[in-house]
Amino acid sequence: MAQRTPIYDLMLLLSTAAPEERRAARLNEVESAIASGGGSIERNDDWGTRGLSYQIAHQTDADYHLLQFSGPPSLLESLSHTLRIADDVVRFRIIKVTPGTPPAPSTPPPIVAAVASSGPPPGAAQAAVAVAEPEVLDDTEIVEADVEVVPDEEIEASSSDEQPAADEQPATDEKSSAEDKSSEG
Numbered sequence: 001m002a003q004r005t006p007i008y009d010l011m012l013l014l015s016t017a018a019p020e021e022r023r024a025a026r027l028n029e030v031e032s033a034i035a036s037g038g039g040s041i042e043r044n045d046d047w048g049t050r051g052l053s054y055q056i057a058h059q060t061d062a063d064y065h066l067l068q069f070s071g072p073p074s075l076l077e078s079l080s081h082t083l084r085i086a087d088d089v090v091r092f093r094i095i096k097v098t099p100g101t102p103p104a105p106s107t108p109p110p111i112v113a114a115v116a117s118s119g120p121p122p123g124a125a126q127a128a129v130a131v132a133e134p135e136v137l138d139d140t141e142i143v144e145a146d147v148e149v150v151p152d153e154e155i156e157a158s159s160s161d162e163q164p165a166a167d168e169q170p171a172t173d174e175k176s177s178a179e180d181k182s183s184e185g
Contacts, residue, residue: 005070007042007097009104010079013062016049018088023063026088030067033079039071047108052090062090068097068104 012030014023034041047064056062076094083092 005039005072007068007070008076009093009095009097010065010067010069011091011093011095012065012067012083013052013056013090013092014065015057015059015088015090016061016063017059022088026086027065030079030083033082034067034069034071034075037071037075037078039069039075041067041069043068043104045104045108050108050111056090059090064108066104 010030012027014026018026031041031044043066045066047066049061050064051061052059080092080094083089
């Protein structure tokens with residue numbers, strides 16, 4: 001019984017920062033590399049520009065392509081090497097299609113996930129704000145708490161008694177502070 005050449009799926013994500021001509025040229029280079037490596041392209045689907053689940057190299061979207069091809073295992077090494085060093089390739093994945101795997105969809109799958117640049121979910125942002133910034137209350141709001149109410153006059157009087165004037169503050173002596181540090185250690 002003759003052994004069938006395995007079929008592979010190549011999921012290729014090209015940078016949208018690259019010009020359209022450069023992306024088309026990269027796709028042609030991949031197709032010619034498959035053909036020159038002894039393989040044949042069974043299917044070539046352009047899924048268009050889609051948002052990434054998370055940022056990759058400061059990019060939030062990519063141009064998706066699904067290529068289904070057959071070829072020898074040596075083709076995978078050269079193709080992986082070429083795609084790994086290409087600047088306009090955001091990500092790629094080559095997967096061996098096992099017998100019994102359903103065929104690739106005839107249309108691109110629907111876009112379900114939000115783009116990574118849209119930020120955290122609404123509940124997470126509110127929780128972070130609540131922890132990071134204390135709530136500021138208006139003068140008109142009444143808050144129940146166990147606090148002692150002190151008139152403003154007493155606060156002003158006690159604050160002026162506790163802090164000496166600028167000219168009355170003692171100067172720190174570097175020598176005495178150095179002695180204190182040496183006695184501690």
